[in-house]
Amino acid sequence: MDNSMDVGYSADDKELKFVGKRTNRPDGVDKVTGRARFGADARLPGMLYGKILRSPHAHARIISIDTSKAEALSGVKAVVTRDDFEDRDSEFVPAGEMMVNYRDMVRNIMAREKVLYDGHAVAAVAATSVTIAKQALKLIDVQYEVLPHVIDVVEAMAPGAPLLHDDLFTDGVEPKPTKPSNVAKRLEFNMGDIASGFAEADEILEKTFDTKPVHQGYIEPHSCLASFSENGSAELWCSTQGQYLVRAHCSKLVGMEISKLRVTPSEIGGGFGGKTVVFIEPIALALSKKTYRPIKITMTRDEVFRSSGPTSGGNVRVKVGITKDGKIMACEAELKYQAGAFQGSSVQPGCMCAFAPYDVANVNVIGWDVLSNRPKVAAYRAPGAPISEYAVECVIDELAERIGMDPVDFRLKNAAKEGTQTAYGPKFGPVGFVEVLEATKALDHYKIPLGPNQGRGIGSGFWFNIGGETCVNLNVNEDGTLTLITGSPDIGGSRASMCNMAAEELGIDVGLINPIIADTSVLGFNFLSAGSRTTFACGLATIEAARNAIENMRKRVAQLWDIPLDAVVWEDGAARPASSNAGEFEPMTLPEIAKIAPKTGGPIAGHAEINAQGAGPGFGTHMVDVEVDKETGHVKVLRYTVIQDAGKAIHPSFVEGQYQGGAVQCIGWALNEEYVYGEDGRLQNSGFLDYRIPLASDLPMIDTKIVEVPNPNHPYGVRGVGETPIIPGLAAMSNAISNALGLRMSELPMSPPKVLKAIKEASV
């Protein structure tokens, strides 16, 4: 970030015209009329259809693949297998801000020596119709040697468990293991002296919790359209959270220079972290490279569940010690996270977030990254954090109950604040957890009396929020309108937020700004729309680009008036003399400056290329009331309130939308959603009928309370809001059900059979 930027003026410094207002969303009309083009909505002349053959086995060695019959089928134009992708070295190399092992990635997009999960891609065909492509898949003969598999994380860690990779040795343990295992990594975070912390505690609670892998459940399946030219360049259209990362991965996997691949992001029908990686894109490119015809691949819903990246399930042991007046003295946790078939679960952020909401002197957290025969996991909103914080927040709640303390007061007493030292590294700057908890206590919701079989649950959550590499261009057009070009796909209204900030800076009507999401050839590198970075980082770059454009316009006017640059100020969308000393000049408005631009030096634009630093951590609390039907085990959500610090809500409607959507994803994760595997290691619920996400009829309204404790590192105080709302709800739901039943559950999902079982076990 350019540190010369004047950050830190808070929202109260002046009347804000657009920031904080519910402005029209620029892409709105196209999305309510069916005009907006999503991943599967593109086509090209001469286009072929790609389909992928997938493994029916959880774990098997590939002995041979015979594609000759498929290739001979009329209408089939190309077939690709492992032989069409060059192997890569096993090393973690940077791709944007991420470290990526391309040896693993090339194996995940197309199986090589072995298939490692049900749904693993084995071959792909391109044909003149989907029907022919499907027929061709049946003609591919793959010989497998089926191997024993392992699905569960604890079983995968056990000695003698079936091994996924015989060259994987656990990293982070001393001495270095001599035998391979499914455990990719051990990591540990320490602060203070954990033993003496527990020695000072009056109450200690230790429990183990289980969560199942869940899917992000975006309604739009992955889809892409690739077109390779005979000149060695290619175009790729796809639904993604980051076109620049798609370009980085695909150019590497297909073997081409970055500048030769132009990736255009479609409108994106949900991602939640699941569209931060590539699956079908390199395959479509490889098929197009063989045929020089455009190739379209769209996943079926079954493929989305089986073969994209759900999030980890976890096994989490938590131990917390407190004094009898409610001070947390020591916190310990051990996290075992499923990575799927290749290393790289979100256990690290899981470890870092686990106890971050609390000001505790003594902390020890150990994390394990564990492989099993499941699809490689991807991010799902606040990757890793919901799993660990669920376990911690259940233990916190039970401890508060044990000492007879109100659960909000208990959290208030221990809440992290400015200056709190975290176990994972930094000391917090200004954070809003206390304000969130105080707002929670003040809610009417907190005072509503509950009936029989009803319970209220509280849970809190923390996410870092992130910044990262960002480029923005702002073109001042001849007629005085502006085109705002950003490189961050807009998943939930971010274009509107960018326009609000640009209009505020420029002092012009927000409707004069037309935002465009650029393809990779237009701007320099932009990191993903993920990690709650877009409104913060892309917002910072937008503000800087607007300020740059303003400076350029002031220069033109200073030159015209023949006075020094600092004698020209920008106010309310016009250049004006700074004072009467500067001379008597009529203000020049933005359209006037734009109109004469050719005479003052040519086109005018503003731009920013930054690596945004200084993201402000986000804290939230969820409060939920449930009613449990003791006959059926069904849980009904009666009331739900999300309270979260946004720093500053640039567009309050979309902030509320993030809170509400996150809360409902929590409800689904807590009550219904899970990957169900059979004995054979195959996924049994790969459709929305059996993998049940929440429906409108399951839910009440979701109330929201936006707390605003500004982030000093952003001109308007933005923190980022997308991740935190998926954290607090798992524990809030669990605590609510526990309070309704007078027993404690320690497993997700709390589906009717599990609730019934818990009731039965408690009654014997």
Place this chain on the structure above:
Amino acid sequence: MAKQHVTTTVNNDEFEFLCEPKASMLDVLRDELNLTGSKEGCATGDCGACSVVMDGRLVCSCLVLGVEMEGKSIETIEGMADGEKLHPLQQQFLDHAALQCGICTPGVLVAAKALLEKNPDPTETEVRYWLAGNLCRCTGYDKIIRAVMDAAKEMRAA
């Protein structure tokens, strides 16, 4: 099997095409007629993203065969606005920010319109149950339900 000749009406326009016997109405709308406003979220009748109205009945177009369009009148999202004037539901969805990613929106709007034509004064519960066949993963439904209720109110007053 040979393709079949189909004549149908979509959003008041007549169309003739040759239909693969296995193709769904959704495939025909999207691939044959280039009406990509109807979306495929599942192709198994579980998500409602493909919702259209066929002779006055709300259906999942992924569960209807293309050949069944013969002689029928179909309404899709593309026919909802009247020139540049948005339908009250469309406008209320924008005013309420009832969409985030927007992939579910066409199906939700078509379904909500079908509801209000049957029942101009639905309760919140009736709206929630009518829309239970339309999955939205982004919004938590809150703003969708409010937008439908407000559109109903606006349409009753008109």
